[in-house]
Structure formats: structure tokens, C-alpha cells
């Protein structure tokens with residue numbers, strides 16, 4: 418884990434209210450694993466750093482870069498959306514546990530709900546580098562909220578669902594699951610809690626048997642295992658999302674006890 422300033426290389430709105438920011442940070446890039454996050458200091462007015470998943474890595478022109486993909490949700494992310502090339506941003510990371518790809522797995526199914534694509538893009542890239550096949554189920558409320566295809570690894574097979582049917586299959590991204598679970602050696606998901614609840618409620622034994630790994634988003638204070646602000650109840654006792662997660666097995670979370 419490193420703390421230091423990173424130079425903004427670019428920052429652009431890629432969908433309404435959603436920004437893609439690239440920063441130069443060789444120290445974080447050297448250690449980062451898919452599923453990990455970074456605590457970002459978002460200006461003077463927000464006391465606490467904000468957690469953001471590592472979205473992508475790149476090494477271009479001898480610059481080790483990382484990207485965050487973020488929705489403007491409030492003060493901190495609004496501040497971040499206003500940063501420009503040449504600004505410096507204080508980062509602390511990488512933090513938390515990442516997704517784990519089993520050595521025997523070949524077919525990986527990734528399920529992204531909305532901004533949940535953020536950590537899965539890095540995972541897809543890593544899995545493809547390891548020679549795996551990747552199918553990505555991408556869901557959004559409407560076509561204009563779908564993450565643009567050209568930002569995703571070209572080798573990943575993309576299957577789309579929108580709630581209003583303006584692109585792909587009409588419905589929730591979880592409605593696509595039954596068609597693909599059989600193919601998958603492992604399943605990874607990131608999205609809103611409602612999406613995880615829908616997955617946990619599915620009666621499909623096959624889905625349960627594949628113990629999907631999910632990235633849990635809860636409010637965080639320190640991001641370092643100090644404040645206990647991110648504690649959740651699991652079948653294995655109380656866990657801190659920032660230290661023991663944010664990646665957990667879907668089945669381990671006590672969903673009825675989660676207040677998100």
C-alpha cells in the first residue's frame with residue numbers, strides 16, 4: 418500500500434454523470450490486483466477519502482497509469498469530476514482483497530450492473546491475459562447508461578440487457594444468468610445490493626454451486642481496518658469490507674442483516 422500524489426493525465430465524461438479519469442501512479446500500478454480499491458482524497462471540503470475501484474491499468478510511453486470510472490454521487494465525486502490534466506490527486510492504495518481466479522478455471526462469467534463495470538474491466542483484462550475466455554453480462558437502466566463497448570477489452574464477449582429494452586435484451590442483467598451459468602467455471606459480479614440480493618434469491622442450484630464472488634460497496638470511513646465503519650455480518654462472523662473484502666463469496670453475506 419502506498420500513499421502519494423498522482424498526476425491526472427485525462428478526465429472525461431463517458432456517459433451522463435459518469436467520468437473516466439486516468440492518473441499516473443507507478444507505485445499503485447505495480448501492486449494492483451483486480452477487485453482492489455484506492456482511497457481518494459477529494460479536496461479540502463470532504464474530510465474522508467472516497468473509495469474507488471481500480472478500473473483499468475495501462476503502460477504507455479513508459480507511464481504506468483490507472484483509471485477510475487465513477488458516478489458523480491455527491492460532493493467528493495463532483496470535485497473529482499472537475500479535475501483536469503496536470504492536476505495532482507492524493508491516493509492511498511491499493512487496498513482490500515481482490516477477485517481470485519482459480520488456476521483450473523477457463524470460462525469466466527462477469528456480471529456488471531451499471532457502474533459495477535468499474536472493477537470488472539480490470540478483471541476481464543487480467544483473465545484474458547491469463548488465456549481465459551470471458552463473457553461479460555452488462556446491464557443498465559437504458560442504452561445511454563451502458564458503458565461504451567470500445568472501452569472494454571475487445572476479446573471479451575459482451576451480452577447486454579437494459580431495463581427499458583433500448584439495447585440488448587429487455588430486463589435485468591440477472592435475467593441473463595440462467596443462459597450462461599452452465600458455461601462458466603467461475604462467476605464474478607459487481608453492482609448494486611439489489612442485484613446481489615436477486616442473485617442470492619435465485620433458486621438455481623448451479624449458480625450457488627459456482628459460489629459467485631461479488632464486490633460489496635458499503636460506506637467507508639478509513640479504508641484501513643481502523644474505524645469499523647464498514648463492518649458487515651457474514652456466515653463467518655463480522656467482517657470489515659475494507660480489509661476482509663470488498664470481494665466476498667455471495668453465499669457468505671447475511672443479506673437480511675445488511676442495511677444497504
Ligand SMILES: Cc1cc2nc3c(=O)[nH]c(=O)nc-3n(C[C@H](O)[C@H](O)[C@H](O)COP(=O)(O)OP(=O)(O)OC[C@H]3O[C@@H](n4cnc5c(N)ncnc54)[C@H](O)[C@@H]3O)c2cc1C
Pocket residue numbers: 454463467468469470471485486487488489490491492493494495532535536633634635636637663
Ligand atoms: C470498495 C468500494 C469501491 C467503490 N468503487 C466505486 C467505483 O469504482 N465507482 C463509483 O462510482 N463508485 C464507487 N464506490 C462508491 C463511491 O465510493 C461513492 O459513490 C462515493 O464515496 C460518494 O462520495 P461523494 O462525496 O461523491 O458522495 P457523498 O456526498 O458521500 O454521498 C452521496 C450519496 O452517495 C451515497 N454513497 C456514499 N458512499 C457510498 C458507497 N460506498 N456506496 C454506495 N453509495 C454511497 C450516499 O449514501 C449518498 O446518498 C465504491 C465504494 C466502495 C466501498
Ligand code: FES
Pocket residue numbers: 636637638639640641642643644645646647648657658659660
Ligand atoms: S472503513 Fe474503517 S474499518 Fe473499514
